Amino acid sequence: MTPARLPDAPTQPGSTRIVGATVVDGTGAPPRIADVEIRDGVVVSVGPTSAAATRPDRTVDARGLHVLPGFVDVHVHLTMPNDSRSESQATKFAEEHAFATAESMRQTVAAGVTAARDLAGLTPGYRNAVAAGHIVGPRMHVAIALLSPTGGHADPVRANGSLADYVAYEPIPSGAVVDSDAEAIRAVRTLLRTGADVIKVCTTGGISTPEDSPDDLGISEDQVRLIAREVARRGGRPIAAHAQGLAGALEAVRGGATSLEHGYEMSDELIREMLRRGTVLVPTLSTLNLAPDPSRKPPAVIAKKLEWQHRGRDAASRAVAAGVPVAMGTDAGIHPHGANLAELGHLVAAGLSPLEAIRAGTQTGARLLGLDAHLGTVTTGRIADLVLTDADPVADITSLADPERVRAVTIGGRKVKDLDGFFTSQ
Numbered sequence: 294m295t296p297a298r299l300p301d302a303p304t305q306p307g308s309t310r311i312v313g314a315t316v317v318d319g320t321g322a323p324p325r326i327a328d329v330e331i332r333d334g335v336v337v338s339v340g341p342t343s344a345a346a347t348r349p350d351r352t353v354d355a356r357g358l359h360v361l362p363g364f365v366d367v368h369v370h371l372t373m374p375n376d377s378r379s380e381s382q383a384t385k386f387a388e389e390h391a392f393a394t395a396e397s398m399r400q401t402v403a404a405g406v407t408a409a410r411d412l413a414g415l416t417p418g419y420r421n422a423v424a425a426g427h428i429v430g431p432r433m434h435v436a437i438a439l440l441s442p443t444g445g446h447a448d449p450v451r452a453n454g455s456l457a458d459y460v461a462y463e464p465i466p467s468g469a470v471v472d473s474d475a476e477a478i479r480a481v482r483t484l485l486r487t488g489a490d491v492i493k494v495c496t497t498g499g500i501s502t503p504e505d506s507p508d509d510l511g512i513s514e515d516q517v518r519l520i521a522r523e524v525a526r527r528g529g530r531p532i533a534a535h536a537q538g539l540a541g542a543l544e545a546v547r548g549g550a551t552s553l554e555h556g557y558e559m560s561d562e563l564i565r566e567m568l569r570r571g572t573v574l575v576p577t578l579s580t581l582n583l584a585p586d587p588s589r590k591p592p593a594v595i596a597k598k599l600e601w602q603h604r605g606r607d608a609a610s611r612a613v614a615a616g617v618p619v620a621m622g623t624d625a626g627i628h629p630h631g632a633n634l635a636e637l638g639h640l641v642a643a644g645l646s647p648l649e650a651i652r653a654g655t656q657t658g659a660r661l662l663g664l665d666a667h668l669g670t671v672t673t674g675r676i677a678d679l680v681l682t683d684a685d686p687v688a689d690i691t692s693l694a695d696p697e698r699v700r701a702v703t704i705g706g707r708k709v710k711d712l713d714g715f716f717t718s719q
């Protein structure tokens with residue numbers, strides 16, 4: 294696989310020294326007090342500052358604060374508004390949708406997420422606008438659309454032939470309906486032409502959609518394999534599989550998916566296959582654990598959700614206990630934007646230690662995106678995408694769920710949030 298495209302962002306020129314911080318570096322190593330030296334947006338040293346060191350352009354006194362890598366949320370839907378009912382969405386202008394999405398991106402950064410993977414909905418223009426410095430947002434990888442067969446999770450046509458509301462206001466459709474192999478290949482080629490960084494396939498139905506369920510099968514194992522081969526021929530990208538029930542999850546993993554998104558049902562066989570292949574589980578527990586809202590969803594969807602909440606929590610615990618690699622993904626858009634780090638608490642409830650949960654949210658996420666040579670740890674040579682917090686996340690992992698506790702965030706060494714004026718000299 295060719296190296297993944299690093300989503301660009303403006304860089305802070307010159308040198309900055311963050312002094313006296315407790316560094317949790319994202320590798321799973323225990324916290325230690327160190328100085329973090331940044332030059333032209335890149336971490337150039339982590340450790341004690343030697344007496345002979347030259348004076349940096351800026352010094353940040355971070356005694357009493359924890360410094361962590363910027364978090365990577367590998368499963369978001371930034372174009373999905375948090376609270377607005379879908380009927381009111383349909384009457385808005387394109388610009389209103391775009392500005393609302395930009396605001397969700399800003400909230401995501403403010404929560405401490407400096408890189409995110411949008412698994413359907415977001416178009417590459419947002420990724421490019423972040424790169425150009427026009428809006429504040431995480432570095433983005435985008436799937437653009439998800440693939441399913443007719444009647445599957447990507448199909449916006451309802452039983453009576455009417456279209457789901459969201460179709461009216463999408464500049465590029467967020468669903469690609471494919472049945473034959475030729476249609477699947479064509480959809481993948483079109484997405485790559487449009488600028489997709491990841492290909493998302495739905496091998497099962499879903500909880501939130503009224504017309505299908507997690508036990509329903511979607512894209513077949515053979516077709517996942519075909520898609521993975523086509524993507525590999527064209528430079529390679531991760532294959533993210535939306536898979537909730539067991540049968541479809543097995544098809545996804547055997548077909549060669551890079552990650553299992555949701556994975557709400559586990560078996561010994563599935564765990565064995567994932568461990569053998571290194572498939573990453575993204576359990577999206579923030580969304581799973583959300584209480585279903587009877588004012589917004591029909592009774593059948595509510596019942597489906599309650600049943601699958603049990604299975605999903607159990608599946609995540611089993612996978613964690615077996616040592617399946619886990620990355621942090623929230624499904625934000627369904628879960629509120631800007632509360633992304635609540636997922637860390639859910640991962641600890643599933644059995645990870647706080648340091649392991651932080652690694653799932655940083656290094657493992659960056660690795661899943663193919664960006665771990667650049668992002669995901671506070672180590673020499675990595676880009677200075679950093680979080681400064683007044684919380685002690687190792688003592689209380691749930692403290693990071695409150696965006697107020699994330700006091701400062703840098704992307705490429707440049708402040709994008711700075712509640713206490715630590716970086717005022719920039």
Ligand SMILES: [Zn+2]
Nearest residue numbers: 368370412624
């Ligand atoms: Zn999703």
